[in-house]
Amino acid sequence: MQKVAKTLMVQGTTSDAGKSTLVAGLCRVLAKKGHKVAPFKPQNMALNSAVTEDGGEIGRAQALQAVAAEQPLRIDFNPILLKPSSDRRAQVIVHGKALTTLEASEFWGKQGLNYKAKAMKAVLESYNRLTSEFDYVVVEGAGSPAEINLREGDIANMGFAEAADCPVIIIADIDKGGVFAHLVGTLALLSESEQARVKGFVINRFRGDISLLQSGLDWLEEYTGKPVLGVLPYLDGLHLDAEDAIPQHQIQKQPTKLKVVVIVLPRISNHTDFEPLRLHPDVEFNYARLTDDPNRYKADLIILPGSKNVIEDLRALKLSKWQAAIQKHLRYGGKLIGICGGYQMLGQDIADQFAVEGSITHETGLGYLPITTKLNPVKHLKNVTGHLILEQDKVEVKGYEIHCGESEYTESCQHAIELECDSSVKVDGVISSDNQTLATYVHGLFDKPESLKLLLKWTGLKTEQTIDIFEIREQQIERLADVLSKHCDIKQVYDLPA
Missing domain, CATH: 3.40.50.300 (P-loop containing nucleotide triphosphate hydrolases)
Incomplete structure (x- = not known):
């Protein structure tokens, strides 16, 4: 039966x-x-x-x-x-x-x-x-x-x-x-x-x-x-992982050592990427909306997250005060990370000739990284493992890719991650020549304690505090x-x- x-x-x-x-x-x-x-x-x-x-x-x-x-x-x-x-x-x-x-x-x-x-x-x-x-x-x-x-x-x-x-x-x-x-x-x-x-x-x-x-x-x-x-x-x-809503409450902490701001784009996706940062005892973490005054945050690290409509969100960012704030942030030595859609926005341009995400077919990127992106109807879905490489350090990273765009490098550059692909290695992401900007397609970048610690070190924060999001979830x-x-x-x- x-x-x-x-x-x-x-x-x-x-x-x-x-x-x-x-x-x-x-x-x-x-x-x-x-x-x-x-x-x-x-x-x-x-x-x-x-x-x-x-x-x-x-x-x-x-x-x-x-x-x-x-x-x-x-x-x-x-x-x-x-x-x-x-x-x-x-x-x-x-x-x-x-x-x-x-x-x-x-x-x-x-x-x-x-x-x-x-x-x-x-x-x-x-x-x-x-x-x-x-x-x-x-x-x-x-x-x-x-x-x-x-x-x-x-x-x-x-x-x-x-x-x-x-x-x-x-x-x-x-x-x-x-x-x-x-x-x-x-x-x-x-x-x-x-x-x-x-x-x-x-x-x-x-x-x-x-x-x-x-x-x-x-x-x-x-x-x-x-x-x-x-x-x-x-x-x-x-x-616990939120289905959609951005967490509103602030976590009470002792005096922190690093100020992190994630820009809330109109179609932000996969903001669960940032839970390890939000929970870290040494991090003052904030979600900032495009209508917010950037001067109230004084961030050490700004993050551009994923987006379900990259071109429209990029246009909305340009119309806000945050484009100028990012420029000023980098002039004063701040760090910038882009993940997935945020990675694409940091490049030279984005093309959507198949109208995958909307009616706008092209938009000039923010111009910080040597990549161009073309959106296509076939979505890239894959769980990945590999290594995050920053300066002389190399640690394991584990996450997933979920994007419609394919990005091409317009010049040789330093890559942020080496991914294991069967018997070969695939490079992903970019670290800018001035070492201030890092971007990748990999979600889950902060999940493993080792990669989180190395990324915080890259921002200038040396800490022995660790967060294991898998253990916390359990x-x-x-x-x-x-x-x-x-x-x-x-x-x-x-x-x-x-």
Whole structure:
């Protein structure tokens, strides 16, 4: 008899209600109980992504959930990924591969129903593969299931739950306020069959004495007929990979020795690259928006991050005060790093003759590095290992490449990284002749403690402090699993997908 996994879906009353975190925690709880568990998100819209072992691209949240489930990354964990390149355009990634760029109306409006039917077919193909291989599949919804304008042809929330015939938990963030209205209103806007498959609620980010909330919980259960399965406390300092939102809170530290600024481009992508810097005790770390006054930061190191729309983001940078600020920063001896899209911006020019990212076909770069870039429809996706080489030092680096552009060197130069490619070595990136600017296509540049330490040394900071982002991630997942076990009725949740 073919194996069929038990499935449970987590939906939220709003975006950022805690769906991703709850799924990650449940994956680890189930994995620790000896089950083979898979995370799953039918459709995701996010600019932070990861490269899978089977050579595709999935959302960063599903990559984190795979780590929590103790499973290698695979495309089936997130079969549909939408990466916005503007307010009206998004790159559509199906089973890990970018297909095309569509106008938002083409997949959300009436004419989008054909897309949604094809997308649901891809979603169910991945889901069926997972249910035949795993004991449990823990599914994450997207946004809210009560978005009336998105209900027809839905593949992300109740549309999937109905197709898969799986039970649903709804989570709400009490820290936002109005938690009972969120839960009751969401339930009320569901159809009768959808309401029936909601098996209970989880309240997230509660602060204070739980006894003060009890009367509200009792009312909610009586009014809806649904149990409250858990009230999760506000976890201060929980450091897990963000799906999309830029972290807003500052980490309290002792006096720091290095000031780092990451420029928040309009279509910034993969900002999770910078978590090791943000967490480092010797680093004062800030995200700076293009509208911010550069003079308030006084950075030692400025970083240009990845971008989903390099040319438009480059134009936005030029229109801000930050172009002049970068010039001044370098004149005064500051350091500058560009990663992926930021690397391309630092070159001589960028061409997009196939309209991969938008309608603008060419833009002159900032001119700091001897490269030219051509964007093409075939995305480069690869996990990489190699060595970072700075001055006389050489340390291991491990990360991934995820870009549509190919860059050519216009003159001989010093390369930042040597990558291992089968039996050969491939050079990547550039270090400027004045040793002030470094750029590369490799994401994860700061992840390994050895490469982080060497990069900080390159900026002028000699420190014995180390940050191991892999170890931190593991500690935080374990912390989350322990909290779920203590504050959530795990047995009742555990038995729901019967």
